[in-house]
Amino acid sequence: MTDTTDPRLTPLAATLPASVPFVGPEAQERIRGVAFDARLGANELGFGPSPKAIAAMQAETAEIWKYADPESHDLRQALATHHGISPDNIMIGEGIDGLLGYLVRLFINAGDAVVTSEGAYPTFNYHVAGFGGVLHKVPYKGDNEDPLALIEKAREVGAKLIYIANPDNPMGTWHSAATIQQMIGNVPEGALLVLDEAYVEFAPEGTAPAIDTTDARVIRFRTFSKAYGMAGARVGYGISTPEVISAFNKIRNHFGMNRAAQAGALAALNDQPHLAQTLKQVAEARTRIGEIAAENGLTALPSATNFVAIDCGRDGAFAARIVSELGKAGIFIRMPFSDPQNRCIRVSAGPETELDLFAKALPAALKAARV
Amino acid sequence: MTDTTDPRLTPLAATLPASVPFVGPEAQERIRGVAFDARLGANELGFGPSPKAIAAMQAETAEIWKYADPESHDLRQALATHHGISPDNIMIGEGIDGLLGYLVRLFINAGDAVVTSEGAYPTFNYHVAGFGGVLHKVPYKGDNEDPLALIEKAREVGAKLIYIANPDNPMGTWHSAATIQQMIGNVPEGALLVLDEAYVEFAPEGTAPAIDTTDARVIRFRTFSKAYGMAGARVGYGISTPEVISAFNKIRNHFGMNRAAQAGALAALNDQPHLAQTLKQVAEARTRIGEIAAENGLTALPSATNFVAIDCGRDGAFAARIVSELGKAGIFIRMPFSDPQNRCIRVSAGPETELDLFAKALPAALKAARV
Numbered sequence: 001m002t003d004t005t006d007p008r009l010t011p012l013a014a015t016l017p018a019s020v021p022f023v024g025p026e027a028q029e030r031i032r033g034v035a036f037d038a039r040l041g042a043n044e045l046g047f048g049p050s051p052k053a054i055a056a057m058q059a060e061t062a063e064i065w066k067y068a069d070p071e072s073h074d075l076r077q078a079l080a081t082h083h084g085i086s087p088d089n090i091m092i093g094e095g096i097d098g099l100l101g102y103l104v105r106l107f108i109n110a111g112d113a114v115v116t117s118e119g120a121y122p123t124f125n126y127h128v129a130g131f132g133g134v135l136h137k138v139p140y141k142g143d144n145e146d147p148l149a150l151i152e153k154a155r156e157v158g159a160k161l162i163y164i165a166n167p168d169n170p171m172g173t174w175h176s177a178a179t180i181q182q183m184i185g186n187v188p189e190g191a192l193l194v195l196d197e198a199y200v201e202f203a204p205e206g207t208a209p210a211i212d213t214t215d216a217r218v219i220r221f222r223t224f225s226k227a228y229g230m231a232g233a234r235v236g237y238g239i240s241t242p243e244v245i246s247a248f249n250k251i252r253n254h255f256g257m258n259r260a261a262q263a264g265a266l267a268a269l270n271d272q273p274h275l276a277q278t279l280k281q282v283a284e285a286r287t288r289i290g291e292i293a294a295e296n297g298l299t300a301l302p303s304a305t306n307f308v309a310i311d312c313g314r315d316g317a318f319a320a321r322i323v324s325e326l327g328k329a330g331i332f333i334r335m336p337f338s339d340p341q342n343r344c345i346r347v348s349a350g351p352e353t354e355l356d357l358f359a360k361a362l363p364a365a366l367k368a369a370r371v
Numbered sequence: 372m373t374d375t376t377d378p379r380l381t382p383l384a385a386t387l388p389a390s391v392p393f394v395g396p397e398a399q400e401r402i403r404g405v406a407f408d409a410r411l412g413a414n415e416l417g418f419g420p421s422p423k424a425i426a427a428m429q430a431e432t433a434e435i436w437k438y439a440d441p442e443s444h445d446l447r448q449a450l451a452t453h454h455g456i457s458p459d460n461i462m463i464g465e466g467i468d469g470l471l472g473y474l475v476r477l478f479i480n481a482g483d484a485v486v487t488s489e490g491a492y493p494t495f496n497y498h499v500a501g502f503g504g505v506l507h508k509v510p511y512k513g514d515n516e517d518p519l520a521l522i523e524k525a526r527e528v529g530a531k532l533i534y535i536a537n538p539d540n541p542m543g544t545w546h547s548a549a550t551i552q553q554m555i556g557n558v559p560e561g562a563l564l565v566l567d568e569a570y571v572e573f574a575p576e577g578t579a580p581a582i583d584t585t586d587a588r589v590i591r592f593r594t595f596s597k598a599y600g601m602a603g604a605r606v607g608y609g610i611s612t613p614e615v616i617s618a619f620n621k622i623r624n625h626f627g628m629n630r631a632a633q634a635g636a637l638a639a640l641n642d643q644p645h646l647a648q649t650l651k652q653v654a655e656a657r658t659r660i661g662e663i664a665a666e667n668g669l670t671a672l673p674s675a676t677n678f679v680a681i682d683c684g685r686d687g688a689f690a691a692r693i694v695s696e697l698g699k700a701g702i703f704i705r706m707p708f709s710d711p712q713n714r715c716i717r718v719s720a721g722p723e724t725e726l727d728l729f730a731k732a733l734p735a736a737l738k739a740a741r742v
Contacts, residue, residue, distance in 0.1 A: 006587070006614055008531060008563055010480045018620035026440035039437065048436045057631070058429040064603040064635070065419045066410065067596075069397035094465065098624050109381045123626075130622045160379060192379055216377070225438075232435040232630030243377055249389035251501045253469050255494075258629040259603030260428070264435070 012110060012132045021122045025332045037330035038354035043169065043199075043307045045229035046350035047281050049264070050274035053230065056267035060260040068259035075266045079237060082269060088242040089213040094256050096198055096221045096236040099248075101127045103219065103238070106247050107160050107192060108133040115154045116163040117145045119170070119338030121196065124163050133161075140341065143301055143309070144173045147183040155188045162187065165196040167203050170336040170346050172303030174207050181209040187217040192244070195220045198236075201227035201275065202282055203304035216241045226306055227278060228268040233261035282306045285349035292359045296366055301344070309336070309344040316342035318369055325365035331358050383481060383503045392493045396703045408701035409725035414540065414570075414678045416600035417721035418652050420635070421645035424601065427638035431631040439630035446637045450608060453640060459613040460584040465627050467569055467592045467607040470619075472498045474590065474609070477618050478531050478563060479504040486525045487534040488516045490541070490709030492567065495534050504532075511712065514672055514680070515544045518554040526559045533558065536567040538574050541707040541717050543674030545578050552580040558588040563615070566591045569607075572598035572646065573653055574675035587612045597677055598649060599639040604632035653677045656720035663730045667737055672715070680707070680715040687713035689740055696736035702729050 005014065025042065029035050039046065048054070072092035080087040093099035100123065108114060110132030116124060118137040128135055136157045138149040145164050154162045164183070167174035180195065187193045197220050200208050211220070219240040225231035235257070238245065268274075289308040290300035299311040312319045319335045322345055326333055336342045347358060376385065396413065400406050410417065419425070443463035451458045464470040471494065479485060481503030487495060489508040499506055507528045509520040516539050525533045535554070538545035551566065558564045568591050571579050582591070590611040596602035606628070609616065639645075660679040661671035670682040683690050690706045693716055697704055707713045718729060 006618060008478055008561055009618060010476075010478065010483075012480075013477045013618065013621055016621040018617045020441065020620065020625050022441075022625070024438065024441045024626075026444065027442060030444065042438055044438065045436050048433070054432050054435070057432045057435065060603075061425050061428045061432070061631070061635075062419070064425070064428065065416050065600040067395065067413055067415065067602045070391065070393075070395045071398060073397065073401065094624065094627055098627055101624055105381075106384045107379055107381065109383075112381075190379055229436040231438045234627060234629050246389045247377060247380060247384065249391065250384055250387040253465065253472055254391050254393070255395075255468055256465055256605060258605050258632055260432070260631065261629055264432075 016130060021126045028327065028332065036332040038350065038357040039332050040348040040350045040354055040358060041332040041334040042231070043226065043305070043348050044231045045226060045278065045306060046348065046354060047229060047278055049229035050268050050271040052271045052274070053228070053264045053268035057233070057260040057264035060263035064259055066259060067255050068257040068262050070254040072257060072262055075262050078266055078269050083211055083239065085211055085213050085239065086242070089239055089245060091238040091245045091248045092257065093236055093238070093248070093252065095225060095234045096196065096223050097123050098234070098256070099221060099236055099238050100124050102248050102252050103194065104128055104131050104133065104161070105251055113157040113159040114161045114163070115150055115157065115159040117150065119336055119341045120145065120163060121165060121169060122337060124194070140171070143171045143341070144168065144175065147175060147179055151183060151186045151188070154191050159188070159191050161192055161194055163194045163196065165198065166207065167199045167304040169199065169305065171309045171341055171344070172301055172305045172307055174203050174304040177206050177209040184209065184215065184218045193218040197221060198223045198226050199305035202279060202306050207304060211239060213239070213241060216244055219244055224265045224268055227275060228265070229278065230261070230264055230268060233264055234258060235261050235265040282349045285355060288352070288355050289347050289349065292355065292362060295359070296362050306349045307346050308349065309341070309346050311344050314343060319343055319345050321369035322365050325368045326358070326361055329361040329365060331361050387501060392497045399698065399703065407703040409721065409728040410703050411719040411721050411725055411729060412703040412705040413602070414597065414676070414719050415602045416597060416649065416677060417719065417725060418600060418649055420600035421639050421642040423642045423645070424599070424635045424639035428604070428631040428635035431634035435630055437630060438626050439628040439633050441625040443628060443633055446633050449637055449640050454582055454610070456582055456584050456610065457613070460610055460616060462609045462616045462619045463628065464607055464609070464619070464623065466596060466605045467567065467594050468494050469605070469627070470592060470607055470609050471495050471565070473619050473623050474565065475499055475502050475504065475532070476622055484528040484530040485532045485534070486521055486528065486530040488521065490707055490712045491516065491534060492536060492540060493708060495565070511542070514542045514712070515539065515546065518546060518550055522554060522557045522559070525562050530559070530562050532563055532565055534565045534567065536569065537578065538570045538675035540570065540676065542680045542712060542715070543672055543676045543678055545574050545675040548577050548580040555580065555586065555589045564589040568592060569594045569597050570676035573650060573677050578675060582610060584610070584612060587615055590615055595636045595639060598646060599636070600649065601632070601635055601639060604635055605629060606632050606636040653720045656726060659723070659726050660718050660720065663726065663733060666730070667733050677720045678717050679720065680717050682715050685714060690714055690716050692740035693736050696739045697729070697732055700732040700736060702732050
């Protein structure tokens with residue numbers, strides 16, 4: 001893409017690269033000239049959403065000539081009931097990515113400090129940079145984000161935002177509710193903890209702290225992109241106090257939601273038996289990925305998500321060669337960006353047929369990568 | 372909605388109201404306790420999109436577990452062919468509203484001057500305020516936006532952005548391509564003309580200037596929300612030089628598009644015979660709205676859009692009473708916000724059955740409003 005030095009841009013915009021946090025699989029497919037056989041790189045849910053969600057979206061498509069309800073009233077109401085909170089505690093938006101953009105805009109002025117982990121979610125970093133925030137990164141502790149170090153760093157630099165994902169992406173690891181609750185309790189005055197729970201439905205009981213809608217020190221994000229299998233629909237939500245939530249109304253794109261997506265998310269939420277089935281499928285797929293790793297002499301990390309990080313035992317360059325070789329063989333996977341997590345490859349917990357293709361392609365990819 | 376004085380907000384965010392540019396009809400229906408019988412207020416296309424677009428969206432819903440292609444490659448390619456330009460001249464986004472937000476963010480720093488017309492599109496103003504821009508408004512000239520006055524004001528205040536919609540919303544009036552081309556030619560150094568062509572497909576030949584993709588003084592916006600009948604899908608696009616277009620990649624939500632919406636827009640674009648039929652239906656509906664106005668002693672303004680502004684001959688308070696009375700009778704319409712345009716009510720060119728309901732309800736609404 002052409003970079004631009006348009007003198008009319010704001011000084012901040014002029015400094016930003018015209019970059020993309022992730023290259024999509026479609027772009028890779030256009031370069032390859034042929035589609036991937038297995039799409040296991042973006043932590044999408046290959047098992048798909050509830051058939052009731054699909055039916056609801058298809059039905060609502062007949063009404064697509066109407067703008068969506070800017071208040072997402074029905075979905076917000078249903079989520080409130082689901083979580084046992086008030087609709088005033090919930091902000092629906094265009095995926096967690098969209099909501100993170102609004103959040104950073106609300107809280108970060110140029111020069112403000114933000115704390116995250118080295119190797120955590122790049123799209124959050126993209127938004128922080130996009131509003132001129134200054135990122136301070138702390139290392140993982142082993143394969144986990146380090147809540148204590150994040151809090152300490154936030155105190156040290158006077159951070160306005162602190163980001164943590166629980167469970168973590170890209171490693172799949174997780175902290176207990178007690179650990180996260182302790183972290184919330186230690187958020188410094190003037191800071192807001194951004195608790196990204198995109199994958200929390202996949203995690204064991206006891207991973208998510210109880211929701212406390214009176215605690216303005218934390219905003220939690222959930223999504224229909226992962227466990228509900230609707231990544232392409234763009235529905236996420238934030239949970240916090242009414243004051244933090246209502247601030248989004250100052251700046252958000254009020255008519256930004258897709259109308260069919262709203263209906264689909266509502267139907268997906270109402271089909272909890274399907275969610276239970278999904279969690280079972282994903283757990284089985286994680287086990288299978290672990291077996292495939294072991295068969296190849298590699299170590300799968302424990303995961304509380306719909307993906308598995310596989311430790312390939314060498315450096316990032318080695319893992320990158322495996323990703324590349326698998327890509328040539330028609331298998332789309334990704335890998336962590338930062339050292340030392342980038343000794344791993346990251347494989348989404350997909351359908352058996354796709355995992356079989358991965359299993360089949362991995363030995364040759366490893367062999368080629370070892371040369 | 373609760374206002375917030377959260378001390379962690381940026382100074383700018385703290386000053387912004389938690390306001391909504393428009394209240395949606397669904398919110399009004401929840402207050403009424405019953406749905407409207409005619410939805411003629413939001414310039415949606417009551418005739419609906421191409422059946423092929425609906426079918427494409429429904430088919431793609433089965434793939435909604437996948438994120439959309441962040442480059443919107445296929446749609447961008449098709450639009451490039453359609454307009455005889457390059458894909459590098461096109462940025463797809465979450466409706467014109469979403470793209471306007473990105474545009475203002477790219478070009479407007481706090482305190483920067485922006486020029487628009489008093490009574491023009493409120494959502495543009497919302498974005499400008501949201502980034503701390505200073506709005507300078509010039510009056511309409513009669514029922515038209517005033518290109519010369521906009522340019523003069525921009526020169527006077529050193530504006531970074533100049534907004535004009537052609538055809539205009541909320542009045543439905545339009546300028547010739549020659550007038551707009553002259554305006555582009557007079558854009559002051561350092562300014563960018565934001566040419567909102569959301570309604571241009573409804574306008575007579577000779578309304579849109581030829582697209583010149585070498586001219587960085589203008590960015591044009593088009594949408595699938597109006598003539599293509601997909602307001603609830605959220606697909607709009609900007610057209611400009613590759614440099615202006617690529618700047619969006621610095622800050623946009625790359626994975627923000629709905630996957631089914633992309634497929635639907637592509638199918639809608641490819642069904643030009645359906646668009647032709649839509650334009651015929653809308654023209655007939657405009658004529659019918661004009662007849663209804665005349666039957667009630669009111670004057671319909673000429674329109675190059677899918678709505679008609681009806682001059683009710685008195686002040687804004689009178690028009691507001693008509694809107695309110697029609698609402699009570701189950702007819703959702705809107706009206707311009709500013710004097711003197713607010714002497715009008717604004718009625719979308721909808722299906723005959725809905726216009727019949729409007730025709731039936733209008734005399735009593737007028738009578739009640741006159742008391």
